[in-house]
Amino acid sequence: MVESASETIRSAPSGQNGVGSLSAQADGGGGAGTAGTAPAAGRDASGREAASGADSNGEMSPAELLHFQQQQALQVARQFLLQQASSLNSPGNNDSKQSASAVQVPVSVAMMSQQMLTPQQMQQILSPPQLQALLQQQQALMLQQLQEYYKKQQEQLHLQLLTQQQAGKQQPKEALGNKQLAFQQQLLQMQQLQQQHLLNLQRQGLVSLQPSQASGPLQALPQAAVCPTDLPQLWKGEGAPGQPAEDSGRQEGLDLASTAATATSFASPPKVSPPLSHHPLPNGQPTVLTSRRDSSSHEETPSSHPLYGHGECKWPGCETLCEDLGQFIKHLNTEHALDDRSTAQCRVQMQVVQQLEIQLAKESERLQAMMAHLHMRPSEPKPFSQPVTVSADPFPDGLVHPPTSAAAPVTPLRPPGLGSASLHGGGPARRRSSDKFCSPISSELAQNHEFYKNADVRPPFTYASLIRQAILETPDRQLTLNEIYNWFTRMFAYFRRNTATWKNAVRHNLSLHKCFVRVENVKGAVWTVDEREYQKRRPPKMTGSPTLVKNMISGLSYGALNASYQAALAESSFPLLSSPGMLNPGSASSLLPLSQDDMGAPGEPLPSNGSTSPPRLSPPQYSHQIQVKEEPAEAEEDRRPGPPLGAPNPSTVGPPEDRDLEEDLGAEDMS
DNA sequence: ATCGGATTAAACAGCA
DNA sequence: ATGCTGTTTAATCCGA
Numbered sequence: 001m002v003e004s005a006s007e008t009i010r011s012a013p014s015g016q017n018g019v020g021s022l023s024a025q026a027d028g029g030g031g032a033g034t035a036g037t038a039p040a041a042g043r044d045a046s047g048r049e050a051a052s053g054a055d056s057n058g059e060m061s062p063a064e065l066l067h068f069q070q071q072q073a074l075q076v077a078r079q080f081l082l083q084q085a086s087s088l089n090s091p092g093n094n095d096s097k098q099s100a101s102a103v104q105v106p107v108s109v110a111m112m113s114q115q116m117l118t119p120q121q122m123q124q125i126l127s128p129p130q131l132q133a134l135l136q137q138q139q140a141l142m143l144q145q146l147q148e149y150y151k152k153q154q155e156q157l158h159l160q161l162l163t164q165q166q167a168g169k170q171q172p173k174e175a176l177g178n179k180q181l182a183f184q185q186q187l188l189q190m191q192q193l194q195q196q197h198l199l200n201l202q203r204q205g206l207v208s209l210q211p212s213q214a215s216g217p218l219q220a221l222p223q224a225a226v227c228p229t230d231l232p233q234l235w236k237g238e239g240a241p242g243q244p245a246e247d248s249g250r251q252e253g254l255d256l257a258s259t260a261a262t263a264t265s266f267a268s269p270p271k272v273s274p275p276l277s278h279h280p281l282p283n284g285q286p287t288v289l290t291s292r293r294d295s296s297s298h299e300e301t302p303s304s305h306p307l308y309g310h311g312e313c314k315w316p317g318c319e320t321l322c323e324d325l326g327q328f329i330k331h332l333n334t335e336h337a338l339d340d341r342s343t344a345q346c347r348v349q350m351q352v353v354q355q356l357e358i359q360l361a362k363e364s365e366r367l368q369a370m371m372a373h374l375h376m377r378p379s380e381p382k383p384f385s386q387p388v389t390v391s392a393d394p395f396p397d398g399l400v401h402p403p404t405s406a407a408a409p410v411t412p413l414r415p416p417g418l419g420s421a422s423l424h425g426g427g428p429a430r431r432r433s434s435d436k437f438c439s440p441i442s443s444e445l446a447q448n449h450e451f452y453k454n455a456d457v458r459p460p461f462t463y464a465s466l467i468r469q470a471i472l473e474t475p476d477r478q479l480t481l482n483e484i485y486n487w488f489t490r491m492f493a494y495f496r497r498n499t500a501t502w503k504n505a506v507r508h509n510l511s512l513h514k515c516f517v518r519v520e521n522v523k524g525a526v527w528t529v530d531e532r533e534y535q536k537r538r539p540p541k542m543t544g545s546p547t548l549v550k551n552m553i554s555g556l557s558y559g560a561l562n563a564s565y566q567a568a569l570a571e572s573s574f575p576l577l578s579s580p581g582m583l584n585p586g587s588a589s590s591l592l593p594l595s596q597d598d599m600g601a602p603g604e605p606l607p608s609n610g611s612t613s614p615p616r617l618s619p620p621q622y623s624h625q626i627q628v629k630e631e632p633a634e635a636e637e638d639r640r641p642g643p644p645l646g647a648p649n650p651s652t653v654g655p656p657e658d659r660d661l662e663e664d665l666g667a668e669d670m671s
Numbered sequence: 672a673t674c675g676g677a678t679t680a681a682a683c684a685g686c687a
Numbered sequence: 688a689t690g691c692t693g694t695t696t697a698a699t700c701c702g703a
Binding site: 507508512518524 | 692693694695697
């Protein structure tokens with residue numbers, strides 16, 4: 001009647017049958033409708049996007065999401081690292097120098113680290129921009145210090161150089177400048193860092209790199225006695241400049257996974273005898289990363305320079321514009337010649353790299369811990385045949401070995417407890433796996449408690465099931481709205497961060513579902529769960545379809561289901577169901593005032609007798625038959641035949657059953 | 672293609 | 688007046 005044509009226009013993409021078009025539903029909704037639609041349309045897109053993110057694209061399970069996030073963080077860090085490293089190495093290509101003298105590195109890392117960000121700070125997950133900002137900060141600070149400090153140390157440096165050369169190790173070829181020495185040293189340090197990192201990875205993150213340890217490589221360097229004969233070879237590999245730092249960096253970034261992966265599995269014997277005194281690498285491949293990068297850049301345009309890109313000098317803090325490579329070279333030689341400043345800057349860069357390494361190690365460690373946690377449960381059959389580890393897993397120990405961060409395959413991860421259902425649920429919010437398959441939310445929740453608590457992934461449960469869980473977890477099975485909110489935020493990181501909409505959804509669900517009953521309490525209103533109502537709505541489709549049930553049972557191992565269900569009962573405070581006695585008038589009433597009401601209520605069929613009232617709840621039942629739908633199974637026994645509930649055979653129409661039940665209890669309930 | 676459940680958004684009323 | 692709570696409607700998505 002009302003031609004709310006105006007409204008009509010909006011929606012109706014295709015979503016609902018023609019409703020949209022006709023719709024307008026001017027009918028009752030009137031006010032709400034008009035006002036609501038507009039915003040709703042626009043918001044839906046964004047809102048959903050935020051909430052479901054991956055859903056639309058590729059389906060990701062919560063765990064996959066998490067994994068993905070972690071990988072991204074690591075990649076960013078690694079990319080950064082490689083970029084930094086590339087600029088660090090670049091100077092070396094000017095000439096293939098050799099001679100190595102262990103340059104004493106005066107700058108104490110410890111000192112530096114104090115000036116710089118604390119490990120704790122670094123440890124925080126930084127967004128790329130943040131990371132960059134921090135790095136710049138570090139660089140600035142360190143630069144300052146270095147410049148001052150370096151003057152004092154220069155003498156010492158020269159002295160050492162002389163000493164080295166006199167020792168007969170000096171290379172006749174060309175005189176080595178401090179610059180080269182410094183770079184060599186840095187290179188070595190990089191190698192050490194990389195080794196350390198790899199080692200850490202291989203140790204599955206059990207080795208955490210402490211800030212204090214960070215100075216290890218540096219200080220150990222002198223003693224490590226860079227073997228002069230080794231260095232040349234090292235440098236040789238990087239004779240060619242390679243592509244612009246940026247490009248190479250980018251490339252590395254893209255290729256990071258494989259790079260890292262190869263790094264860990266590389267078997268090629270290193271040319272450099274690992275100087276690292278403390279971390280002997282089993283298969284030693286100290287230079288893998290470096291040499292690999294070098295070699296790749298090696299074949300690249302000789303006309304470019306790692307420190308030159310996009311027409312500007314990439315020297316840290318420089319950014320001088322240079323029209324061409326020639327000009328850049330000139331600039332490099334003049335502005336960044338071997339002097340205090342350049343050397344200091346190199347060190348700074350080195351520090352940056354080191355810090356990144358540390359950060360990377362920490363993130364890797366975290367990732368590994370997370371993955372280890374997620375892989376902890378062998379229970380689930382993996383649908384994916386994808387190998388979890390990259391190549392042969394070199395880890396001998398018995399620990400679970402999640403892929404190392406470096407080599408981490410993109411294997412989809414997911415919370416161990418999650419059933420496949422939740423998996424393809426695609427992640428975001430449309431989950432309800434628990435509802436559908438009767439896989440008890442409590443069990444999954446218990447298993448993945450920590451996961452959901454810390455991972456910002458949306459739990460694969462419906463609001464209704466979550467609310468119910470929250471309520472059932474409490475001793476008296478009742479919660480105020482606010483307490484429910486608190487439970488959500490306490491149990492799920494997701495709800496801690498996505499506060500906008502879910503509260504409304506919770507309220508909406510509380511009101512919408514009959515299974516949630518509001519009870520006036522002394523101190524206000526509390527919400528309780530009417531289990532029967534809840535159970536009623538659970539098996540949406542299974543009810544009438546024997547085939548469905550059959551499929552389900554065959555699909556999910558009965559044993560597993562049963563087990564999980566029992567587990568749920570046990571751990572999840574489902575005393576109501578698990579213990580027959582619970583339904584006794586006394587206790588039941590106190591606990592579930594409402595449900596009690598329903599059952600025994602006014603005139604209603606439900607016997608006040610607890611055991612009988614909830615047919616499907618009777619203990620024997622789930623003990624052998626999952627509750628999957630089985631309310632029918634034995635309900636009838638105690639119950640009067642009348643109610644469809646009792647209908648033993650599934651063929652009996654589902655709807656009636658549902659309806660009846662509803663009427664049975666619903667009546668009172670409604671009132 | 673359709674249906675029903677779930678989610679999200681929003682309007683609105685009642686209450687402290 | 689404001690914020691919280693609770694109810695309701697509508698749009699949309701998604702799985703069956």
